[in-house]
Amino acid sequence: MIPVTVDVGAEAVVTEVQRSSRTYPLGVSRPDLxxxxxxxxxxxxxVSRIGPRQLVMFVVGPSLIALGISIGSGEWLLGPQAVGQYGFVGVGWVITVSALLQTFYNVECARYIVATGEVPVVGWGRVPPGKMLWIPLSAFIIIFAFIAGGWAASAGQGLFALVNGRVADPSEVQQTRWYAMGLLVLVFLITALARRISRALELSNWVMVGLILATLIVVDLIVVPWNVWWEGIRGFxxxxxxxxxxxxxxLGALAGFTALASGLNWYVMAHYRDKGYGMGHRTGYISGMRGGRRELSSVGVTFPDDERNATMWRRxxxxxxxxxxxxxxxxxxxGMLLPTVLMSQAVVLSGQQPTQANVPTFVASALQPVYGNGMFYVMLLIGVLILFSTQLGIFEAMVRVVTDALPAMGPRMRELVERDPRRFYYPFMIALLITISIILHLALPITLVQFSANMSNLGALIYPFMLIYLNSKLPRAARPRPWHYVILILNFLFFGFFFxxxxxxxxxxxLITF
Incomplete structure (x- = not known):
């Protein structure tokens, strides 16, 4: 018997759904699926059918949350800074290889969720030696990698410039930190006011990512000569x-934060469960404070090895x-091409190089003398949206990973979190907000981002092998093909080297200098 919660208006009615008495053993130290x-x-x-309209309106979503993070620190800070200083050739191919490997890796992370309804931080507990090592260690790695808060500090710099009409000077760095902290509070409010947190993040990113890409395309077509476009594409x-x-x-930071977060990408994939992909539909989701109480099962469900389910898996x-x-x-x-070609042209126009201190606002300042204050404010707004979408996704995902991890650790934590995850989710978000607000004062934003990006590469030394173990034990229809394992090993070699x-x-x- 698995508890399932059905929302009815503002109420949540808990029913019991009888399932097959069969179970499916997978790994160690965790209950059978x-x-x-x-x-x-x-x-x-x-819906009655899944056509193009339904695909856009209802199915697409988790990738937008990941993309909101993706078009952020790597694309607006690290990539443009590297290209602005060193050009496209020798840098661009790192971006392309990283994006390809990470997308393959994301698919394999999501494969496990769709097949079992378990998010990766819980699934890692099935890998020998078991949950007492991998679940707390994985939650710690995520917190350690992203708590530096460079993504928040950079957004604060951009927002200061947007509000004040100029870039902050060194004496005003504290004010930019206050803006960063204010944006962290805004993330809290977005999740608190949501009925279903994942859906609120999807809708936010539909607006932000759509506006970012559309604006960058228009501005690049106006500002960037065709020879710079060609250099960018050729460099990639x-x-x-x-x-x-x-x-x-x-280079390691660029590789780590191109696309998403290299070996740690799994920390965002839980949204496939909350969206209801495959067996995620059977295990629940985290609701917002405006949603009804929603139970969240920490033990997954998988499907029988028969033709009907094999056909459904392929869909x-x-x-x-x-x-x-x-x-x-x-x-x-x-998201990487558009800002980097724009940065390249901004360097030509300004005759200056971006630095660690000014890269969040460098493009806006470089374009202002040529294209006026209107362009200055447009680029500052886009920079704020880019970095805030990253802030929104990373901050929420850090809270989500720990919230998902706790019930899998034992009955006491399961009692605290599983029946209503919000009892832990929101207090922990407030605690994390305070901690990050303190850490923001320790270094320049770009330095904090480089630290986080290189820590992301640490995950590539660990999690590809754990995915190979888990996905090889899924029902036969859901198992990867052999060449997928090869791609996971390439993730280990490429990102692991940089770490x-x-x-x-x-x-x-x-090990290597250039």
Missing amino acids: EVADLPTPEEVFR VTPAAPPAGITATQ WYRLLMVDMWGVFFVGAML VNFVADLFGDP
């Missing part, structure tokens, strides 16, 4: 040695591929 039929997409999204597809002077830490997998390759990958590549070099660089002896 229960077994039930895969729901149909039409049942989940409450031309393998070449990194340019002299760039550090492996800079869900096609929808996943559309969401990831058609929306996330295309959007991530545009090892980052650690060596911290001790003053990088």
